[in-house]
Amino acid sequence: MIALFRLLARVPLPLMHALGRALGWLVWWLAPGYRRRFRANAQAAGLTPAQWRPAIGAAGAMAAELPWLWARPAGESVLPKVMRWEGLEAFEAALAERRGVIMIVPHLGSWEMYGQAVGERFLKDHGPLTALFRPARKKWMADLVAGSRDRPGLRTLPTTVKGVRGLMRTLKEGGYTGILPDQVPPKGQGVWAPFLGRPAYTMTLLPRLAQTTGARVFLGVCERLARGRGYVIRFEPFDGTALDDPKATPEAAAAAMNEGIERLIRSLPGQYVWDYARHKEPREEMEVAEGGA
Numbered sequence: 001m002i003a004l005f006r007l008l009a010r011v012p013l014p015l016m017h018a019l020g021r022a023l024g025w026l027v028w029w030l031a032p033g034y035r036r037r038f039r040a041n042a043q044a045a046g047l048t049p050a051q052w053r054p055a056i057g058a059a060g061a062m063a064a065e066l067p068w069l070w071a072r073p074a075g076e077s078v079l080p081k082v083m084r085w086e087g088l089e090a091f092e093a094a095l096a097e098r099r100g101v102i103m104i105v106p107h108l109g110s111w112e113m114y115g116q117a118v119g120e121r122f123l124k125d126h127g128p129l130t131a132l133f134r135p136a137r138k139k140w141m142a143d144l145v146a147g148s149r150d151r152p153g154l155r156t157l158p159t160t161v162k163g164v165r166g167l168m169r170t171l172k173e174g175g176y177t178g179i180l181p182d183q184v185p186p187k188g189q190g191v192w193a194p195f196l197g198r199p200a201y202t203m204t205l206l207p208r209l210a211q212t213t214g215a216r217v218f219l220g221v222c223e224r225l226a227r228g229r230g231y232v233i234r235f236e237p238f239d240g241t242a243l244d245d246p247k248a249t250p251e252a253a254a255a256a257m258n259e260g261i262e263r264l265i266r267s268l269p270g271q272y273v274w275d276y277a278r279h280k281e282p283r284e285e286m287e288v289a290e291g292g293a
Helices: 002-008 013-030 032-044 054-071 088-097 111-126 139-149 161-172 205-213 250-267
Strands: 082-086 101-104 129-133 154-158 176-179 190-195 198-203 216-224 231-237
Touching (some): 002 054, 054 111, 088 111, 088 231, 111 129, 161 205, 205 250
Parallel strands (some): 101 176
Antiparallel strands (some): 216 231
């Protein structure tokens, strides 16, 4: 499988995106359970078919770009693929404050591209982007994904208490991190908060990091442009919410975070992962951890 990914990494990205979109529609028609879950989540959010239908092909494009993101030749930069950076001045100013920066990066657009591009761009002046990372259970997948995490500009920590403490130390030293906040955390590591029309069990890790360290918070997204034309990376300051208030309750902070994530998703509904079971009950977690990212 690793050899296949390395081979596909050499296929031009526009062609891979086109093939991926076709694959996305094929899965849509062949998987009724996936189709029902996808449609139900989008409809619960109050979206019209015209708004969510592009996400069917986008799901395939997301899968098709992974070989290049995970297995391209060492030293090949992702930055030439980024057509525009929006909100860059505010983000650079926040990094310069040395208070730490937390990027809220949901499963929207190309979050893998976002992490690699941001880390690569700011490595020289601000060090690597630090993120929590839980290895895949299957060895071949773990080896493949680990290769993508070894790219210049990325530093990973385990999703354990030790890893969370390391991330907190990074922020207090003025570093920066990106966290995927719209996953269902293990039981005991979240609270229920509104999200896209229904209650969702929401991680408390990101709000706790923001409230404890005083780090600046940004919403982040990497939009995938049509016909393989590249990407647009956006930074949006997320100030003046319960995430800035150390006295705010976990429920208030989680609700504020979800509101920001929802605003991002509604601005780009055709690239959100609508099939994810975001509103399910949390699972029990036996490992010692404080939330994944």
